[in-house]
Structures are given as C-alpha cells and as structure tokens.
Amino acid sequence: MILRLRFDAKTSRKPVISIATLETKALINILRADVGARKGEMIVEVEDDKVKDVEEVLKRFGVEVQELGEGIVKDDSLCIHCGLCISVCPVEVFRFNEEWKVVADTKKCIHCGFCVSVCVTKALTLYT
Amino acid sequence: MKRSIEEINEKIRRGDVCVVTAEEMKEIVEEIGAEKAFKEVDVVTTGTFGAMCSSGAFFNFGHSDPPIKMQKVWMNDVEAYTGIAAVDAYLGVTQLSETREDYGGAHVIEELVSGREIELKAVGYGTDCYPKRSIITEISLEDINQAVMVNPRNAYQRYKAATNSSDRILRTYMGTLLPHFGNVTFAGCGEISPLNNDPEFRTIGVGTRIFLCGAKGYIIGEGTQHSPPFGTLMVKGNLKEMKPEFMKAIVIPGYGVTLCLGIGIPIPIIDVEMAEFTAVRDKDIYTEIIDFGVPRRDRPVVKRVSYAELKSGKVEINGEEVRVSSLSSYYMARKVMIELKKMIERGEFLLSAPVERLPTKSKLKPMRQKEIKVVKSVMTKAITVTPDTSVEEVARIIIQKNVNHLPVVDKSGRLVGIVTSWDVAKAVAMGKLGRVKDVMTRKVITALPDEPVEIAARKMERYNISALPVVDAKMRVLGLVTSEDLSRLLAR
Secondary structure, eight states: OEEEEEEOTTGGGSOHHHHHHHHHOOOEEEEEEEEOSSOEEEEEEEOGGGHHHHHHHHHHTTOEEEEEOSOEEEOTTTOOOOOHHHHHOTTOOEEEOTTSOEEEOGGGOOOOOHHHHHOSSOOEEEOO | OOOOHHHHHHHHHHTOOOEEEHHHHHHHHHHHHHHHHHHHOSEEEEEEEEEOSSOEEEEEOOOOSSOBOOSEEEETTEEEBOOSSTTEEEEETTOBBSSSTTOBHHHHHHHHHTTOOEEEEEEOOOOSSOOBOEEEEEEOGGGSSEEEEEEEEEOOSOOOEEEOOSSSOEEETTEEEOTTTTEEEEOSOGGGSGGGGSTTOSSOEETOEEEETTEEEEEEEEOTTOBTTBOOEEEEEEGGGOOGGGEEEEEETTTEEEEEEEEEEEEEOOSHHHHHHTTOOGGGOEEEEEETTSOSSSOOEEEEEEHHHHHTTEEEETTEEEEEEESSOHHHHHHHHHHHHHHHHTTOOOOOOOSEEOOSOOOOOOOOOSOOOBHHHHOBOOOOBOTTSBHHHHHHHHHHHTOSEEEEEOTTSBEEEEEEHHHHHHHHHTTOOOBHHHHOBSSOOOBOTTSBHHHHHHHHHHHTOSEEEEEOTTOBEEEEEEHHHHHHHHHO
C-alpha cells in the first residue's frame, strides 16, 4: 500500500518513520520526501498486512495519513498503446502485455504525475 | 519460379489465396525455409502506426452563392492553404488552431472522419466572377465534393532513436527526453513495417494499392526526404472512406500537434527472394540513437542499435541500462496488418503492380544556407576581473567601459564566475562592499565560439539572462555575447 503522509511543524521534527518501524516492525520504503522546517510531505510504501498498525502509530503523532489507492488512471478509449509513458515512470508502473497493449500496475504508482505530462493523447489522469 | 500479381488477384477473387501477416511469415520461413514458404504463401501483410507529421488533406468545399474566391480559409479556426483554385484548400495536420490550445489540423481531420461537423470560415478579395468577400458556415464530409488525404512523407522505413545528454528535460518531437541519458525514445515498427519487408522496393512502388487509415489508398511516389534505408512514401487516399479507429490526433507536449496514421501494405510473394525479404527480423534492422542534448542539425550518434534491442525496452548507454519508449504503436500496427489480411481474404482488396519503381538510392541534402551566423562573429571583447577585485573597482569599470557583465577569471584565465551591474547594485543596497568573490555568480551559463547565434539566444531566453561569456574547451574566456549584440543582428 502506498501512503501519503503530511507533517506539520510539530511532527516534522520527530523521527516518526523510525518510531513506526520500531513499534510495528513494518518495513517502510520512502518513495518521495519533501520535508521542510514548517511542514512536509512523504510518499511511502508499507507492506499490506501492516498498513493499519503503521497508520495508527503515525496518527498518534499527529501525522495526516492518506491511503493512495488507485494511482494513475488510464482511459483505454484514448490510449493508442505507444508506450511513451513506459520509460519516464520512475517506478515502472507501465509495461506492454502479450498483445502489445500498454497496461498499468497502478498499485506501484507514487503519484508523481510525470506520465500525465508526457502522454500524447491525454489518456492519463491522476486523481488526488 | 515466379508468381504474377494477376495470379494472386485471381486467387483472391476465387477465395483461395494464402495471406499471412509479416509476423507469421517470419515464423513460417524459419520453420520451412524460403523456398517452401514461397510455394505456400501468396501475400504478406505489413503495418505501421505512428505520428506522421507530413500529412494533410485537400478539400473542395463546393461554390457558395454568390461565389467566393477564398484568399484565406480556416477549418475550426485552423488555417488551411488556399493559394490554389477558388474553393480548394489543403489542411496540414500540424497547423495549430488560432484560438484553441492543443488543437490543430490533425484534430479537424479526425473530427471530420468521425462524422462531426466543423466550422468553415473564409475571406476573399472580391472579383467580378467571385463577388463574395467572406463566409462562415458548417460542413461535414458528406457536404463537400472531395476530401482527399495526400501525405508527402509517410511510413518511414526506420527512424533515428533519441536520447538526451544535457542536464535538463527536453520536450521534442521524439517525446519527452529525460536528462543525463535518462531514457531513449524511438519510432517505427521494425520487422512488420512495410518498407523493411521490401527493402529494394521490388513490389512497393508508384501505384501500389495500400491500406490507409481503413480506406484503400495508393502510393504516388517516394516520400520527401526518401533516403534508403530510411525510405519514405508519398501516399493518397479518400478521407470519406477512412475509419476513425485507424487515425489519432495527438499533442506531443512542448512540440505540437500531429496525426498518427495506420498504413498497411500487402507484399506479393512473387518469388523466393520476396519470401526471404519478408522474413527480416528486428535484430537485423539497425538504426542509431542520437543525442538531442546537442541542438544542431547533425546531432552526435550515441550508439548503433537494432530494433530488437529497442523493443526489448532497455538499451545500454555508457555502461548503464536505459529504459526505452516507443512513439509508434506496435499494437495498432499489428491491428492494421491483421485487418488488411482479413480484407484480402474476404476478397475486398486486390493487389496492384507498381507502374514505376521507387529510387533505391537517394541522398538527403542539408539546407543551402547563405551562412550560419556563429557566436564568434558577433561576440565582443570581454572585460574580465579576478575574484579579488574590489566591488568599487568593478563599479568603476562598469561606468567607464559602459558594460554590464564582467566575466571573472582565475590566474590562468579560466572562467570561475560572472559579476554584473545588478550584483554590484545589490551589494551596495545591502551595504556589503567586499570583493568580487563575495558577490559573483559561480554557475555561469556559457557559449562556444562556433555555436550558432540562435542557440546562444535560446540559452539567454531559457535562463532569463542577457549575456554569455564565450569560452573555449578549457574554459578560457574568449569574449562575451550579449542580447544587444544579437538584437543588432536582427535589426540589420
């Protein structure tokens, strides 16, 4: 599961990710982080069966947690299956299937939105 | 042993023709050999689907009452060329709308083929025979006399792949290129693409009947910039018979609008040699990856690669694995080739022999230019200072010499920074009158002496600066080029 964490001035100074790992023994993979002095945002990946435990710890420290379900959405009525999105995605969400259609493994999506800006048919949308 | 086109057409009419796709043919030849494949297979269908900018359509709108001689014409606010007869016009796919963002000629053509109405607007100068001076109306494909797609350059046999060595994201006609060789993009469908299956143009020539966006079209000559093995085709087809599922208007971010087309060509297996040609594999079709980080016509070649490597999704550049994206749609190209196969099997599509061969040799010429203006011809002498020069001294030089930019050099004359009148003003305003090294900008954007002036101008525009020190390979300062130098060039 991919989570978006939002920190305010108070929480951004605490090592909440480490605390969450120590308490839950969950492995937390930080995919994107933009943490400043007054606020911060982080996109992390947590094993599915430990998501609830991790969320509980983070929320206790005042971190705002949002589960990023679907990720990128591809409109197949617009997609021409060229594959331009494939090489620009940092986490390899897109690939060709056996019949050379572009398919998206949206569970991996980290919501960076870069693919949206390269798609030539505007087939990709990021709902946030 | 030979097989004639007429023999094949007879089989198509009888319904016992053997048609296979280019993909199937590779397997067949590998399994039973070219000799036997020739005996069994009559026709191989090929296909490609991708952006083809050199495309458009001729229209004849019919005459209004009173008649108008169109001097300028717009279709959904996209201008078409009408420097021909009164109500004839040519709409190019890359022409942009004058009012709508991300909309152009390609979209107008796609809307018409999808059965929608578009707005036609024209102005004329009024003559005795054409008194009307302007008109606005709505038209659909049904309302007009002719709508003929005529494309000067389509179906590239192969194409140069692209990468980017520079440190910024480039938005090109080859798609978005990530910095520091972050990705590679390529175009073309390799082993199933028409011209790769008949590289000597033995069966594909002037007059060959083809599949063009779902309709029957024809090859009318070699395409512009035809340069085997980077061969191209000029084609035509009736827009009124085309199917929207085999075309798609696209917007390439930062580049513009264009049209993706589906083109399929049937290749008659007239002899064993054609069976051999149609067995070609991606691993034997080579192209080059070129570096778009260099904004020149002759971009450096980074690597020679086969279509097999490109299609694998990864290529190695400088020891690192780089991911690859395609601009053409292999899925759609296969759909074209399969659709063409079905049309032939159903007896709806007969083959035609070329009436003229396409040239197998042709060289691509660069544009003849009067001169290419380079930076060294417009640069001025740079007045340099050292990191230890005082800010007061810099202020004095700026006033005395009437300059704004002073490159900062070390003892060996190498560029280490730049100080401008703005930096001096800022230092004064903040009450920090120290030495140059305290106020200078250290990351300097530079120009090379042999760089065309357009490239220097684009750098200044991109970084919002007004001068570039001109340096040699060892970063020694040779001069300075300013935006004033460049604007003087334009004023002349």
